[in-house]
Amino acid sequence: xxxxxxxxxxxxxxxxxxxxxxxxxxxxxxxxxxxxxxxxxxxxxxxxxxxxxxxxxxxxxxxxxxxxxxxxxxxxxxxxxxxxxxxxxxxxxxxxxxxxxxxxxxxxxxxxxxxxxxxxxxxxxxxxxxxxxxxxxxxxxxxxxxxxxxxxxxxxxxxxxxxxxxxxxxxxxxxxxxxxxxxxxxxxxxxxxxxxxxxxxxxxxxxxxxxxxxxxxxxxxxxxxxxxxxxxxxxxxxxxxxxxxxxxxxxxxxxxxxxxxxxxxxxxxxxxxxxxxxxxxxxxxxxxxxxxxxxxxxxxxxxxxxxxxxxxxxxxxxxxxxxxxxxxxxxxxxxxxxxxxxxxxxxxxxxxxxxxxxxxxxxxxxxxxxxxxxxxxxxxxxxxxxxxxxxxx
Numbered sequence: 001x002x003x004x005x006x007x008x009x010x011x012x013x014x015x016x017x018x019x020x021x022x023x024x025x026x027x028x029x030x031x032x033x034x035x036x037x038x039x040x041x042x043x044x045x046x047x048x049x050x051x052x053x054x055x056x057x058x059x060x061x062x063x064x065x066x067x068x069x070x071x072x073x074x075x076x077x078x079x080x081x082x083x084x085x086x087x088x089x090x091x092x093x094x095x096x097x098x099x100x101x102x103x104x105x106x107x108x109x110x111x112x113x114x115x116x117x118x119x120x121x122x123x124x125x126x127x128x129x130x131x132x133x134x135x136x137x138x139x140x141x142x143x144x145x146x147x148x149x150x151x152x153x154x155x156x157x158x159x160x161x162x163x164x165x166x167x168x169x170x171x172x173x174x175x176x177x178x179x180x181x182x183x184x185x186x187x188x189x190x191x192x193x194x195x196x197x198x199x200x201x202x203x204x205x206x207x208x209x210x211x212x213x214x215x216x217x218x219x220x221x222x223x224x225x226x227x228x229x230x231x232x233x234x235x236x237x238x239x240x241x242x243x244x245x246x247x248x249x250x251x252x253x254x255x256x257x258x259x260x261x262x263x264x265x266x267x268x269x270x271x272x273x274x275x276x277x278x279x280x281x282x283x284x285x286x287x288x289x290x291x292x293x294x295x296x297x298x299x300x301x302x303x304x305x306x307x308x309x310x311x312x313x314x315x316x317x318x319x320x321x322x323x324x325x326x327x328x329x330x331x332x333x334x335x336x337x338x339x340x341x342x343x344x345x346x347x348x349x350x351x352x353x354x355x356x357x358x359x360x361x362x363x364x365x366x367x368x369x370x371x372x373x374x375x376x377x378x379x380x381x382x383x384x385x386x387x388x389x390x391x392x393x
Contacts, residue, residue, distance in 0.1 A: 003030040003324040006089055006097055008079050009105030010036035011044060012309035013289025013316070015067055015380050017103055020317020022069050030324035032071070033097055035089060037078040039064050041380060042128055045306045046373050046393055048161070048342075050131035051138070051168040052175070057128060059389040066381045079106060082261045084282045101284055101323050103316060104272065106258070108290035108304065111251035111269075117223040118156075122248035125161055134247060138169055141244035142178035150179035154228055154243045156220050157250030158186035159193065160305075160341055163203055165247055167343035170210040182212045183241070185230065187219030187250075192341070198359045199339065199350035206343040206361065220250075252290055252304055266293055277329040278316050286323075288316045294332070302334045310376065311335065340369045369393065 007017050018034050025032070043060040050056050064074050077091030082102070089097045110124040123134050141151035155166045166184045173180040184207065186193065191207070191214060192200050207214060218231035221238055228246060232238030254270030264273045264281040274280050274292040288294065289309040294302040302308045315332040322329055338352030347365040351358055373393040378386030 002028065003100045004033070004098060005030045005101045005103075005320050005324060006033045006035060006099040007103045007105065007320075008035045008089065009107060009289070009291070010034075010038055010041045010064060011105060011107045011289060012306050012376075013105035013107075013291070013313050014103075015041040015062075015064075016310055016313025017105060017288065017317040017320065018068055018072065019380055020314050021320050022072065022317075024318045024321035025324065026321075030100075030321065031073075033073045033075060033099075034064065034068055035075045035077060035079060035091065035097060036064065037076070039074070039076050041067060043373060043377060043389075044127075047125065047128060047131050048164040048168045049392060050128060051125075051134050051165060052172040052344075053392075054132045054135050056392045057132075059392045061128065062377065062381045062385065066385070078257070080257055082285075084262050084285060087284060099284070101286065101320055103278070103286040103288060103320055104258070104261075104291050105287070105289045105309075106255050106291050108252035108271070109255050110248065111253040112248065113251065115220055115222065118220065118248055121223045121225055122156065122246040125165060125247065125249055134165075134169075134245070135172075137245045138172060138180070139178075142173070142176070142180050145179040145244070147179045150181045151244045152242050153180055153182045153245045154185060154241060154247070155182070156185045156228070156246070156248045158184050158188075158191035158214070158216070159249065160339075161249040162186075162247075163191065163207065164342050165249060166207065166212045167210060167346075170212055171344035184212050184214050185218075185220060185228070186214070186216045189217050191216065195339070196350060196359075199341075199348060202348045202350075202359050202361060203341060203343065206346050206348060209346075210344055254291065258291065263287075269293075276331040276333065277319055278312070278332070279329065286316060286320065288312050294334075296333060306376075307337060308334045340365060340372060342366075342369050 040061040046060050080092050081090040112119040145151040155162050190200050222229040228241050229238035272287040272292045274287040274294045276295050278286040290304045319329045340349045347369040348361045349365040370393040374386040374390045
Protein backbone atom coordinates (compact mmCIF):
# COMPACT_ATOMS: atom_id res chain seq x y z
CA UNK A 1 0.00 0.00 0.00
CA UNK A 2 1.23 3.49 -0.84
CA UNK A 3 2.58 5.51 2.11
CA UNK A 4 -0.04 7.93 3.41
CA UNK A 5 1.26 11.40 4.30
CA UNK A 6 -0.97 13.99 6.00
CA UNK A 7 -0.24 17.72 6.42
CA UNK A 8 -2.45 19.72 8.79
CA UNK A 9 -2.68 23.50 8.42
CA UNK A 10 -2.86 26.02 5.58
CA UNK A 11 -0.59 28.73 6.97
CA UNK A 12 2.92 29.45 5.71
CA UNK A 13 4.28 26.26 7.23
CA UNK A 14 1.49 24.02 5.95
CA UNK A 15 1.10 25.50 2.47
CA UNK A 16 4.86 25.69 1.99
CA UNK A 17 5.33 22.08 3.09
CA UNK A 18 2.66 20.87 0.69
CA UNK A 19 4.39 22.62 -2.23
CA UNK A 20 7.82 21.32 -1.21
CA UNK A 21 6.57 17.76 -0.70
CA UNK A 22 4.86 17.71 -4.09
CA UNK A 23 8.07 18.92 -5.74
CA UNK A 24 10.17 16.26 -3.98
CA UNK A 25 8.07 13.09 -3.90
CA UNK A 26 8.46 10.57 -6.68
CA UNK A 27 5.59 9.02 -8.59
CA UNK A 28 3.96 6.27 -6.56
CA UNK A 29 6.10 6.92 -3.46
CA UNK A 30 3.37 8.46 -1.32
CA UNK A 31 -0.11 9.93 -1.33
CA UNK A 32 -0.71 13.30 0.31
CA UNK A 33 -3.80 14.49 2.17
CA UNK A 34 -3.93 18.15 3.19
CA UNK A 35 -6.28 19.06 6.06
CA UNK A 36 -7.08 22.66 7.02
CA UNK A 37 -9.82 24.62 8.70
CA UNK A 38 -10.12 27.02 5.77
CA UNK A 39 -10.07 26.25 2.06
CA UNK A 40 -7.60 29.05 1.48
CA UNK A 41 -4.12 30.11 2.52
CA UNK A 42 -4.03 33.48 4.28
CA UNK A 43 -1.02 35.74 3.76
CA UNK A 44 -1.03 36.42 7.48
CA UNK A 45 1.78 38.97 7.61
CA UNK A 46 -0.41 41.23 5.45
CA UNK A 47 -3.76 40.58 7.18
CA UNK A 48 -3.52 43.92 8.98
CA UNK A 49 -4.23 45.54 5.58
CA UNK A 50 -7.81 44.29 5.88
CA UNK A 51 -8.30 46.44 8.98
CA UNK A 52 -8.10 49.53 6.81
CA UNK A 53 -9.66 48.03 3.69
CA UNK A 54 -11.55 44.69 3.93
CA UNK A 55 -11.68 44.44 0.13
CA UNK A 56 -8.01 43.42 0.19
CA UNK A 57 -9.33 39.98 1.19
CA UNK A 58 -9.17 38.68 -2.38
CA UNK A 59 -5.47 39.61 -2.60
CA UNK A 60 -4.37 37.99 0.67
CA UNK A 61 -6.39 34.76 0.46
CA UNK A 62 -5.26 32.06 -1.98
CA UNK A 63 -7.59 29.10 -2.63
CA UNK A 64 -5.97 25.77 -1.80
CA UNK A 65 -6.91 24.55 -5.28
CA UNK A 66 -4.43 27.07 -6.68
CA UNK A 67 -1.69 25.78 -4.39
CA UNK A 68 -1.90 21.98 -4.38
CA UNK A 69 -1.53 19.58 -7.28
CA UNK A 70 -4.58 17.61 -8.50
CA UNK A 71 -3.07 14.47 -6.97
CA UNK A 72 -3.24 15.90 -3.43
CA UNK A 73 -6.51 15.33 -1.58
CA UNK A 74 -7.87 18.24 0.46
CA UNK A 75 -10.10 17.84 3.51
CA UNK A 76 -11.63 20.97 5.01
CA UNK A 77 -12.06 20.83 8.77
CA UNK A 78 -10.50 21.75 12.09
CA UNK A 79 -8.43 18.95 13.60
CA UNK A 80 -9.74 18.15 17.08
CA UNK A 81 -7.78 14.99 17.87
CA UNK A 82 -4.69 13.08 16.85
CA UNK A 83 -4.40 9.43 17.92
CA UNK A 84 -0.71 8.61 17.60
CA UNK A 85 -1.29 4.94 18.49
CA UNK A 86 -3.86 4.42 15.75
CA UNK A 87 -2.13 6.95 13.45
CA UNK A 88 -5.36 8.79 12.77
CA UNK A 89 -6.46 12.42 12.62
CA UNK A 90 -10.03 13.43 13.45
CA UNK A 91 -11.71 16.67 12.33
CA UNK A 92 -14.58 18.58 13.93
CA UNK A 93 -17.18 16.98 11.65
CA UNK A 94 -16.11 13.46 12.62
CA UNK A 95 -13.98 12.75 9.55
CA UNK A 96 -11.04 10.43 10.27
CA UNK A 97 -7.91 10.39 8.12
CA UNK A 98 -5.26 7.71 8.63
CA UNK A 99 -1.59 8.46 8.20
CA UNK A 100 1.81 6.82 8.02
CA UNK A 101 3.51 10.19 8.49
CA UNK A 102 1.89 13.34 9.83
CA UNK A 103 3.05 16.95 9.83
CA UNK A 104 1.37 19.33 12.26
CA UNK A 105 1.33 22.97 11.17
CA UNK A 106 -1.78 24.20 12.94
CA UNK A 107 -0.30 27.55 13.93
CA UNK A 108 -0.85 29.17 17.30
CA UNK A 109 -3.49 30.96 19.32
CA UNK A 110 -3.30 34.29 21.12
CA UNK A 111 -1.78 34.23 24.61
CA UNK A 112 -3.72 36.33 27.13
CA UNK A 113 -1.44 35.45 30.07
CA UNK A 114 -4.34 35.16 32.50
CA UNK A 115 -4.98 38.93 32.44
CA UNK A 116 -8.41 39.46 33.96
CA UNK A 117 -11.03 40.45 31.37
CA UNK A 118 -8.61 40.75 28.44
CA UNK A 119 -9.77 37.82 26.34
CA UNK A 120 -13.44 38.70 26.84
CA UNK A 121 -13.06 42.36 25.86
CA UNK A 122 -10.29 42.52 23.27
CA UNK A 123 -10.07 41.74 19.60
CA UNK A 124 -7.18 39.57 18.47
CA UNK A 125 -5.57 39.40 15.04
CA UNK A 126 -5.10 35.76 14.06
CA UNK A 127 -7.17 35.64 10.90
CA UNK A 128 -9.16 37.45 8.25
CA UNK A 129 -12.38 37.50 10.27
CA UNK A 130 -10.50 39.18 13.14
CA UNK A 131 -9.23 41.94 10.85
CA UNK A 132 -12.69 42.58 9.44
CA UNK A 133 -14.22 42.66 12.92
CA UNK A 134 -11.65 45.27 14.00
CA UNK A 135 -12.50 47.33 10.89
CA UNK A 136 -16.20 47.18 11.68
CA UNK A 137 -15.75 48.21 15.31
CA UNK A 138 -13.33 51.03 14.49
CA UNK A 139 -15.72 52.35 11.86
CA UNK A 140 -18.70 52.13 14.21
CA UNK A 141 -16.82 53.83 17.06
CA UNK A 142 -15.70 56.64 14.77
CA UNK A 143 -19.29 57.15 13.57
CA UNK A 144 -20.40 57.74 17.17
CA UNK A 145 -17.48 60.05 18.00
CA UNK A 146 -16.78 63.74 17.42
CA UNK A 147 -13.62 65.78 17.04
CA UNK A 148 -14.06 67.03 20.60
CA UNK A 149 -14.79 63.52 21.91
CA UNK A 150 -12.85 61.11 19.65
CA UNK A 151 -13.10 57.33 19.69
CA UNK A 152 -10.40 55.69 21.80
CA UNK A 153 -8.62 52.77 20.15
CA UNK A 154 -6.05 50.89 22.23
CA UNK A 155 -3.63 48.32 20.82
CA UNK A 156 -1.97 46.10 23.40
CA UNK A 157 1.45 44.72 22.53
CA UNK A 158 4.02 46.64 20.47
CA UNK A 159 5.58 43.75 18.62
CA UNK A 160 5.35 43.34 14.86
CA UNK A 161 1.59 42.72 14.80
CA UNK A 162 0.72 45.53 17.21
CA UNK A 163 2.80 48.12 15.37
CA UNK A 164 1.32 47.20 12.00
CA UNK A 165 -2.22 47.17 13.42
CA UNK A 166 -1.81 50.65 14.90
CA UNK A 167 -0.40 51.88 11.59
CA UNK A 168 -3.37 50.60 9.61
CA UNK A 169 -5.90 52.17 11.96
CA UNK A 170 -4.03 55.47 11.64
CA UNK A 171 -4.25 55.21 7.84
CA UNK A 172 -7.99 54.52 8.10
CA UNK A 173 -8.40 57.52 10.41
CA UNK A 174 -6.53 59.85 8.07
CA UNK A 175 -8.23 58.61 4.90
CA UNK A 176 -11.71 59.08 6.35
CA UNK A 177 -10.88 62.09 8.55
CA UNK A 178 -12.31 60.06 11.39
CA UNK A 179 -12.21 61.30 15.01
CA UNK A 180 -10.00 58.57 16.46
CA UNK A 181 -7.24 58.59 19.05
CA UNK A 182 -4.85 55.62 18.91
CA UNK A 183 -2.57 54.41 21.67
CA UNK A 184 -0.06 51.55 21.43
CA UNK A 185 0.64 49.91 24.82
CA UNK A 186 3.78 47.93 25.59
CA UNK A 187 4.68 46.57 29.01
CA UNK A 188 8.39 46.53 28.26
CA UNK A 189 10.36 49.77 28.14
CA UNK A 190 10.69 49.81 24.35
CA UNK A 191 8.48 49.03 21.39
CA UNK A 192 9.47 46.02 19.28
CA UNK A 193 11.10 44.49 22.38
CA UNK A 194 14.33 42.57 22.05
CA UNK A 195 15.23 44.13 18.71
CA UNK A 196 18.07 46.43 17.70
CA UNK A 197 17.68 49.96 19.14
CA UNK A 198 18.15 51.35 15.64
CA UNK A 199 14.96 49.77 14.27
CA UNK A 200 13.13 50.51 17.54
CA UNK A 201 13.93 54.19 17.12
CA UNK A 202 12.96 54.22 13.45
CA UNK A 203 9.60 52.60 14.21
CA UNK A 204 8.94 54.96 17.09
CA UNK A 205 9.54 57.86 14.70
CA UNK A 206 7.12 56.47 12.09
CA UNK A 207 4.44 55.87 14.73
CA UNK A 208 4.84 59.40 16.07
CA UNK A 209 4.48 60.77 12.53
CA UNK A 210 1.26 58.74 12.25
CA UNK A 211 0.00 60.36 15.47
CA UNK A 212 -0.02 57.09 17.42
CA UNK A 213 0.57 57.60 21.14
CA UNK A 214 3.11 55.15 22.59
CA UNK A 215 2.78 53.99 26.19
CA UNK A 216 5.61 51.79 27.48
CA UNK A 217 6.79 50.47 30.82
CA UNK A 218 3.48 49.28 32.32
CA UNK A 219 1.73 46.01 31.53
CA UNK A 220 -2.02 45.71 31.13
CA UNK A 221 -3.20 44.22 34.43
CA UNK A 222 -6.95 44.12 33.80
CA UNK A 223 -9.56 44.99 31.18
CA UNK A 224 -13.30 45.46 31.10
CA UNK A 225 -15.85 46.62 28.52
CA UNK A 226 -14.86 50.27 28.84
CA UNK A 227 -11.35 50.46 30.32
CA UNK A 228 -7.94 48.88 30.53
CA UNK A 229 -5.81 49.15 33.64
CA UNK A 230 -2.03 49.57 33.46
CA UNK A 231 0.35 48.58 36.22
CA UNK A 232 -0.72 48.72 39.84
CA UNK A 233 0.29 46.41 42.66
CA UNK A 234 2.40 46.95 45.76
CA UNK A 235 -0.03 49.54 47.08
CA UNK A 236 -0.14 51.55 43.82
CA UNK A 237 -3.36 52.19 41.94
CA UNK A 238 -3.33 51.21 38.28
CA UNK A 239 -3.65 53.76 35.49
CA UNK A 240 -7.14 53.63 34.00
CA UNK A 241 -7.57 54.17 30.24
CA UNK A 242 -10.94 54.28 28.45
CA UNK A 243 -11.41 52.38 25.20
CA UNK A 244 -14.04 52.09 22.53
CA UNK A 245 -12.03 49.44 20.69
CA UNK A 246 -9.39 47.23 22.30
CA UNK A 247 -7.03 44.99 20.34
CA UNK A 248 -4.58 42.53 21.91
CA UNK A 249 -1.52 41.32 20.00
CA UNK A 250 0.71 40.50 22.95
CA UNK A 251 1.89 36.94 22.38
CA UNK A 252 1.23 33.40 21.16
CA UNK A 253 0.59 30.00 22.67
CA UNK A 254 -0.18 26.56 21.29
CA UNK A 255 -3.56 25.50 19.97
CA UNK A 256 -5.88 23.84 22.51
CA UNK A 257 -6.27 20.83 20.22
CA UNK A 258 -2.62 19.96 20.78
CA UNK A 259 -3.05 19.63 24.52
CA UNK A 260 -4.17 15.99 24.46
CA UNK A 261 -1.92 14.81 21.64
CA UNK A 262 0.55 12.36 23.14
CA UNK A 263 3.79 13.91 21.99
CA UNK A 264 6.22 15.93 24.07
CA UNK A 265 5.24 19.59 24.50
CA UNK A 266 6.22 22.60 26.52
CA UNK A 267 3.77 22.60 29.42
CA UNK A 268 3.53 26.37 29.64
CA UNK A 269 2.99 27.22 25.98
CA UNK A 270 1.51 23.91 24.75
CA UNK A 271 3.86 24.04 21.74
CA UNK A 272 5.38 20.81 20.45
CA UNK A 273 9.08 20.02 20.86
CA UNK A 274 10.64 19.27 17.47
CA UNK A 275 14.18 18.52 16.37
CA UNK A 276 16.02 20.41 13.66
CA UNK A 277 14.62 17.84 11.21
CA UNK A 278 11.07 18.54 12.54
CA UNK A 279 10.64 15.11 14.11
CA UNK A 280 8.87 14.90 17.47
CA UNK A 281 8.87 12.36 20.29
CA UNK A 282 6.72 10.18 18.01
CA UNK A 283 8.75 9.06 15.00
CA UNK A 284 5.72 9.27 12.72
CA UNK A 285 4.80 12.85 13.64
CA UNK A 286 6.55 16.01 12.47
CA UNK A 287 5.83 19.57 13.63
CA UNK A 288 6.68 22.96 12.16
CA UNK A 289 5.89 26.68 12.35
CA UNK A 290 4.18 28.27 15.36
CA UNK A 291 2.94 24.82 16.40
CA UNK A 292 6.48 23.77 17.27
CA UNK A 293 9.54 24.72 19.24
CA UNK A 294 12.07 23.73 16.57
CA UNK A 295 15.52 23.03 17.99
CA UNK A 296 18.27 25.29 16.68
CA UNK A 297 21.03 24.20 19.05
CA UNK A 298 22.50 25.96 22.09
CA UNK A 299 19.09 25.86 23.79
CA UNK A 300 17.64 28.09 21.04
CA UNK A 301 14.47 27.51 19.04
CA UNK A 302 13.36 28.95 15.73
CA UNK A 303 11.45 32.26 15.93
CA UNK A 304 7.67 32.15 15.38
CA UNK A 305 7.82 34.27 12.23
CA UNK A 306 6.54 33.96 8.69
CA UNK A 307 10.13 34.12 7.44
CA UNK A 308 11.16 31.13 9.57
CA UNK A 309 8.07 29.15 8.52
CA UNK A 310 8.81 29.76 4.82
CA UNK A 311 12.37 28.56 5.19
CA UNK A 312 11.46 25.56 7.33
CA UNK A 313 8.71 24.40 4.98
CA UNK A 314 11.21 23.77 2.18
CA UNK A 315 13.09 21.25 4.31
CA UNK A 316 10.00 19.83 6.02
CA UNK A 317 8.40 18.94 2.69
CA UNK A 318 11.60 17.25 1.56
CA UNK A 319 11.85 15.36 4.85
CA UNK A 320 8.31 14.01 4.55
CA UNK A 321 9.22 12.64 1.13
CA UNK A 322 12.46 11.22 2.54
CA UNK A 323 10.59 9.58 5.41
CA UNK A 324 8.18 7.99 2.95
CA UNK A 325 11.06 6.41 1.04
CA UNK A 326 13.08 5.54 4.14
CA UNK A 327 15.90 7.99 3.39
CA UNK A 328 17.90 10.00 5.98
CA UNK A 329 16.35 13.30 7.04
CA UNK A 330 17.85 16.75 6.57
CA UNK A 331 18.44 19.24 9.38
CA UNK A 332 17.36 22.88 9.14
CA UNK A 333 18.68 26.04 10.67
CA UNK A 334 16.93 29.39 10.43
CA UNK A 335 18.79 32.12 8.57
CA UNK A 336 17.66 35.61 9.54
CA UNK A 337 17.33 37.61 6.33
CA UNK A 338 16.24 40.82 8.01
CA UNK A 339 13.06 42.52 9.15
CA UNK A 340 10.60 44.74 7.34
CA UNK A 341 7.75 46.35 9.28
CA UNK A 342 4.95 48.47 7.84
CA UNK A 343 3.44 51.48 9.58
CA UNK A 344 0.48 52.20 7.36
CA UNK A 345 1.78 53.21 3.94
CA UNK A 346 5.31 53.59 5.29
CA UNK A 347 7.78 50.88 6.26
CA UNK A 348 11.07 50.32 8.04
CA UNK A 349 13.63 47.71 6.98
CA UNK A 350 16.49 46.44 9.12
CA UNK A 351 19.46 44.14 8.50
CA UNK A 352 18.15 43.03 5.12
CA UNK A 353 20.72 40.81 3.45
CA UNK A 354 22.62 42.54 0.66
CA UNK A 355 21.58 46.04 1.67
CA UNK A 356 24.44 48.44 2.45
CA UNK A 357 22.44 50.39 5.07
CA UNK A 358 21.38 48.54 8.23
CA UNK A 359 18.12 50.44 8.81
CA UNK A 360 16.18 52.44 6.24
CA UNK A 361 12.68 53.61 5.43
CA UNK A 362 11.14 55.59 2.58
CA UNK A 363 10.26 54.18 -0.81
CA UNK A 364 12.93 51.43 -0.76
CA UNK A 365 11.52 49.93 2.45
CA UNK A 366 7.94 50.24 1.20
CA UNK A 367 8.76 48.51 -2.09
CA UNK A 368 10.71 45.81 -0.29
CA UNK A 369 7.70 45.07 1.94
CA UNK A 370 5.51 44.76 -1.14
CA UNK A 371 8.08 42.57 -2.91
CA UNK A 372 8.28 40.11 -0.01
CA UNK A 373 4.53 39.51 -0.05
CA UNK A 374 4.44 39.35 -3.83
CA UNK A 375 7.26 36.80 -3.93
CA UNK A 376 5.53 34.51 -1.44
CA UNK A 377 2.17 34.70 -3.24
CA UNK A 378 3.87 33.94 -6.55
CA UNK A 379 5.72 31.01 -4.97
CA UNK A 380 2.68 29.24 -3.56
CA UNK A 381 0.26 30.24 -6.34
CA UNK A 382 1.30 31.99 -9.55
CA UNK A 383 3.34 34.92 -10.77
CA UNK A 384 0.19 36.58 -12.07
CA UNK A 385 -1.53 36.45 -8.69
CA UNK A 386 1.59 37.79 -7.00
CA UNK A 387 1.87 40.73 -9.38
CA UNK A 388 -1.84 41.58 -9.04
CA UNK A 389 -1.47 41.75 -5.26
CA UNK A 390 1.57 44.08 -5.33
CA UNK A 391 -0.36 47.35 -5.14
CA UNK A 392 -2.34 46.33 -2.06
CA UNK A 393 0.55 45.09 0.05
